[in-house]
Amino acid sequence: MQPLLQRVKNGPVLVADGAMGSFLMKHGLEPGQAPESFNLERPEVLREVAGLYLDAGAEVVQTNTFGASALKLAAHGLDDRTEEINKLAVEAVREVVGGRAYVSGSCGPCGRTLLPYGDTEPEEVRESFHRQVGALVEAGVDVVCVETMTDLSEAVLAIETVREISPDIPVMATMTFDATPRGFYTIMGVDVPCAAEGLLAAGANLVGSNCGNGIENMISIAREYRACTDAPLLIQSNAGLPELVDGEVVYGETPEFMAKRSVELRDLGVQVIGGCCGTTPEHIREMRRALRGR
Numbered sequence: 001m002q003p004l005l006q007r008v009k010n011g012p013v014l015v016a017d018g019a020m021g022s023f024l025m026k027h028g029l030e031p032g033q034a035p036e037s038f039n040l041e042r043p044e045v046l047r048e049v050a051g052l053y054l055d056a057g058a059e060v061v062q063t064n065t066f067g068a069s070a071l072k073l074a075a076h077g078l079d080d081r082t083e084e085i086n087k088l089a090v091e092a093v094r095e096v097v098g099g100r101a102y103v104s105g106s107c108g109p110c111g112r113t114l115l116p117y118g119d120t121e122p123e124e125v126r127e128s129f130h131r132q133v134g135a136l137v138e139a140g141v142d143v144v145c146v147e148t149m150t151d152l153s154e155a156v157l158a159i160e161t162v163r164e165i166s167p168d169i170p171v172m173a174t175m176t177f178d179a180t181p182r183g184f185y186t187i188m189g190v191d192v193p194c195a196a197e198g199l200l201a202a203g204a205n206l207v208g209s210n211c212g213n214g215i216e217n218m219i220s221i222a223r224e225y226r227a228c229t230d231a232p233l234l235i236q237s238n239a240g241l242p243e244l245v246d247g248e249v250v251y252g253e254t255p256e257f258m259a260k261r262s263v264e265l266r267d268l269g270v271q272v273i274g275g276c277c278g279t280t281p282e283h284i285r286e287m288r289r290a291l292r293g294r
Contacts, residue, residue: 004102004143004170005205008232008271015288016060016104016236016274017053018281022249024049024064034076036068039088046092054097056281057288060272061101062145063089065136066108071120071128075111083135090139104172105136105144107158114153117188122157129161137162143170147236148211150176150186152198159202172234172272173204176212177221184221192224200231208234211276214241214253215261222268233270239278251278259286266291 001007008014024035027045038045050061067073068089070082078085086105093103110128112120133144144162149155155173162171175195177184185191190198192209199207207229209221215237222235239251239258258275265273273291275283 001099001102008206011271013266013270013291014059014102014272015057015284015291016234016272017056017058017062018275018279018284019277020049020062020064020066020106022278034067034073034078036064036066036073036085036089037076037078039064039068039085039092040081043088043092046089047096050093050096052281053284054101056285057292058274058284059101060104060143060274061093061097062104062106063093063136063141064106065089065132066106066147067111069107069110069128069132071110071112071125072108082131086132086135087139090136090141094140102142103140105133105141107132107136107144107146107162108148109150109154114151122153125154126157126161129158130165133158133162133165137166137169141169143172146171146173146204148174148176150190151188152186152190152195156198156202159199159204163203170206171204172206172208173199173202174208174210174234174236175199177209178212179217184217184224192221193228196225196229196231200229206232206234206272208236208270208272210234210236211238214238215258215265219261219264219268222265222270226268232272233268234272234274235265235270236274236276237279238276239280239283242278253278255280255283255286258283259290262287263290
């Protein structure tokens with residue numbers, strides 16, 4: 001494969017994978033259990049989900065490391081195994097995809113609120129990300145994805161940490177926005193132009209949004225990003241918003257609906273398109289067909 005940034009530049013659109021957490025829940029993840037504990041106890045599940053998304057046509061496959069920063073793992077008593085957890089996650093995906101897809105090291109929020117709004121020092125957060133990202137890069141990810149961020153300061157810390165560890169590795173960075181009467185903002189009050197400026201200044205190569213919205217809102221968010229930057233964009237939509245039906249969490253956007261609307265993201269110039277909560281390998285398969293053909 002071409003290096004990821006060269007591939008993004010040359011096109012065509014890259015198709016990313018979909019949800020991880022819902023898949024783990026179907027395989028026995030208990031409420032309150034760290035999803036990353038599967039890396040230690042059930043790596044075969046990680047290989048299975050990577051294979052399903054690869055077979056569906058995903059060209060970017062994530063690691064099960066969304067909550068694998070040291071601070072986040074500390075809430076489950078697993079911070080002393082941070083490096084091992086991240087390493088095993090990369091190995092599981094790499095074993096399946098080989099050179100047929102890019103391995104994306106997922107790096108989500110640390111679960112703490114930075115000063116002055118919370119009680120956590122920035123340097124503590126930086127060190128937490130440093131342990132995670134160092135392990136991901138050493139294990140051989142093709143790209144680091146700083147995702148589902150709502151606090152721009154935390155996102156910037158994560159990106160800067162990646163750049164300290166590896167000046168050259170590609171970095172994708174996404175934030176999660178809510179629709180408000182004034183437009184799209186994160187819960188920390190960050191709008192799309194502010195996010196684009198801050199993420200790119202910190203060293204991200206691709207910027208965008210994931211989670212929190214179905215694909216129709218994501219089209220609007222992508223349009224706002226494209227209005228303020230020419231940088232490559234990444235969008236990973238939920239399959240709608242979750243609803244509780246007969247005690248089960250259900251996402252209402254079908255694979256066919258998301259596939260049809262994903263073409264609008266492509267036409268806006270979004271270079272990497274995938275799914276987030278509620279999306280399945282079937283969603284990714286249909287999106288791949290719509291975006292790239294069979």
